[in-house]
Amino acid sequence: MATTVRRAVLTLPAAPLGSDNPLPALRAPDEVHALDERAREGMPRDMARQIGYEPLRSLLPVRIRDGYGRERAEREFESIVIENDHLRVTVLPGLGGRVHSLVHLPSGRELLYRNPVFQPANFALNGAWFSGGIEWNTGATGHTTLSCAPVHAALVPAPDGGVMVRLWEWERLRDLPFQVDLWLPEDSEFLYAGVRVRNPHERPAPVYWWSNTAVPEDSGTRVLAPADEAWHFGYERALRRIPVPEWEGVDRTYPLRGEYPADYFYEVQGGARPWIAALDAAGHGLVQTSTARLGGRKLFVWGAGDGGRRWQEWLTEPGTGGYAEIQAGLARTQLEHVRLEGGAEFSWLEAYGPLSADPARVHGADWAAARGAAEGALDDVLPRERVDAAYEAWRGHADTEPGERLAQGSGWGALELLCGRFELPGTPFAQDTLGEEQEPWLQLWRTGVLPAPRRVVPPGPSLVAAHWRDMLETAPADPLTEYHLGVAQWHAGDVAQAVRSWERGLALAPSRWPLLRCLAVADALAGDAERAADGFTAAFDDLAAESRGGGPWAAAESALGQEAMAALLAAGRLPQARAVWDRLRPALREQGRFRLLAARLLAAEGHVRAARRVFEDGFELPDLREGEETLAEVWSTLTDCPLPARYDFRMRPATS
Known part of the structure; x- marks a missing residue:
């Protein structure tokens, strides 16, 4: 069937968000991903420079969202469903444009970790965040301040003559507009996401982007990426370079084999195809790949210890399976911010879809053979050249003005456009979105x-x-x-x-x-x-x-x-x-x-x-x-x- 886009309603047990904190956030954010100064010794020069580039002094002008509770009741969420013969994609424009679900229709498999409840917790830079799906993190180190906020959404012509869903908003920590174009070609098993961050100002700006995908985990889940080394961050305010897959006698590519929560930022070699996959014991799962601009890859695990298991339970409900996160970013690690010159932009294309590879090789002791099996399977179903060609085709549509509006975000972008007289083709911030706060x-x-x-x-x-x-x-x-x-x-x-x-x-x-x-x-x-x-x-x-x-x-x-x-x-x-x-x-x-x-x-x-x-x-x-x-x-x-x-x-x- 041809790709269709429709509005829908998703009903979930949900805790209320409550009122925002009206006190201005004057203190610097208490970010767990911070380093002691001595930890920068011995880092690659570009990495150390970007870790020290423009850290947040405060969360201003954003407000803290801490009014939520834990008593849940059935609640309806406006959603957008994109579907073809291969995939059904459910997007939540009222919650940061989160991709809530990605179902592979021929097999009936959910490729993402789909949280059965909406339970805010204090993980976003400004508080309220929830687990599951694919989220678009921009602004500064951490989960975006838009985690539980609405974004604009509309229909736009797709490169193949069909239709795609554009999500866009004004990110207020860095005063930068961004867009995510979700495009599912008629005969494709892969969801494409064309992403653009623009700097309309004369001054340079620090940019942060990590696309964060929650994937189901069990004892047979293995995460694979094209790297032999990684930077390990274990919430002790230190980064250390470690081998992949085994470190301290444990194969860290299996999320449940470590005890404590940890980040593994993979050292993807220059020129290598950027990708990351989470495959189960039978060799089935999800793969994410992109054009070269989005070169960073990361695995986050909760670990098998008591604290990590408690957090998993806290973020959903008892009896729900756990998850790990596979992520893709602009820099090597999430501690870095990348300089974007005035008047310039960063853009890239991502692809998400099912992957199946020989389980004997995927779970074998030979790491090169394991990741080679996954990369070979990816090359068979989605060659790198096809992703690059899709990016070039999408770039020709990135400035196309949106058509039918599907959802409305905040009025802050409209206010900034009026004040700055910026030209932002493709992402209109209409004056009718201005509200009481503006x-x-x-x-x-x-x-x-x-x-x-x-x-x-x-x-x-x-x-x-x-x-x-x-x-x-x-x-x-x-x-x-x-x-x-x-x-x-x-x-x-x-x-x-x-x-x-x-x-x-x-x-x-x-x-x-x-x-x-x-x-x-x-x-x-x-x-x-x-x-x-x-x-x-x-x-x-x-x-x-x-x-x-x-x-x-x-x-x-x-x-x-x-x-x-x-x-x-x-x-x-x-x-x-x-x-x-x-x-x-x-x-x-x-x-x-x-x-x-x-x-x-x-x-x-x-x-x-x-x-x-x-x-x-x-x-x-x-x-x-x-x-x-x-x-x-x-x-x-x-x-x-x-x-x-x-x-x-x-x-x-x-x-x-």
Whole structure:
């Protein structure tokens, strides 16, 4: 049959996303993929340079998404289904354009790990993320801030005369637009993805891209790639070069043979065809390949240890099979960012499809023969020349204007196009996508004045790029403008000016808590724990008196209450920490983060048995961060007993 594209509805048990955190993300992201400085010694020069190139100072202007929970109910998700005789592809435009499912129709096999639930967890740069499928990670090291956000989608003519689905959005961490064109030729067993990242600015920009594919794993799963060495990252803030497939007596190409979660960034030799495959015991599975631009390849494993298994269970539901990730990126490792000159672009083509190879060779002891069997099978079903030709054909359609709209993303791209007067053929950011969050900034651009909100609410999102900072500096200096100006100056690294702006705004502000909180963060990062504790307490008291309850107010109370209690505990000011606890709404006290803070407070007050009872009664941290060891650390202060399995999310060996 001819390739068809249709809208559909996907129903899944789903946890709610909740409200975004309205407090600006002033702190640098707590990224687990960070290196100690000494770890760069001995690296290839280009790799070391790109690891040090333009790391994020903050997540601004993006907001943290931490309002989700773990109670699930049936929910409908808008989806796009692309289908021919060989493949059925299900795409979720409301969730970052994730490819949720890739079914090989002749065999009925699902080629991806398809999560049976939607359960956000704290893995994206800005919080909410979910496992499964193929995701398009751009922006900076980590899972994209668009993991649980809508992107634009529309139909575009495909190179073969059919139709393809274009996904596009404005990535706000780096202020760069991108597109992904999903194209399934009529007679193809492979889904093509044409990808483009553009830099419309005059200045160079750091670019990050890793296409991340979750694949089913069991004891017979082996991951193969054209490499004899890899860079191993084991959540100990170090990279080491290791042999492939065996290291320390274990064949690391089998995801379940190691104990701890780990990344293996393959050293793909220059000129080699880039590909990666996950094949089961019978030699069947998924292969991903691309044109040369996307040259990096990676395997991520959860391992067979207790912590990794707990994470797998946490991200789905009991009884669901586990997964590994096979990834493809612009650089050797995910710790690197690649320079893209002003006015230039990166583009490439990827292909995803079924692969079958001789299982005796795939799982044999001869690594060269194993990967040769997989690569030979790939060459038989999809020669490299065909991928290169498909890329050239797609490039002729990359600028084609979209036709029928299938989904709408954010209005931030439309705002930036208006302000920057950029020409971006193929990815229109229409003015009708501008919404409530963009409205005050649109007024600032048009009139030079940032309007006051019509009702008392927590401040809306800040914009921090240089052109917005310039507009804020020349706008009338009312308290709200000073607040946003301080956030933009902070993002630019001008801490002193940011503090001055917040202090000026404080003098006349009818709502003081947003400014007080920013100043408290500045004091905390400057090392003044006492002054920071005072600031967070004053901010929380002001918020508690002003809050109208519900929605953004409850999100602000939760976030600021956590910061205030943590700062007071760090300063040893227990009566004041108890006073903050007493002012919390009862519903907030039941949140996991506050249950943990309650245990810490009880222990500090000398009530160790009561603190341990908090753990024994049971609680969950819906926003437990990847690599976070807080639960184990607090438990160890309460008892010498082993950490209960429900709290064991450790991703690395215990340090002595």
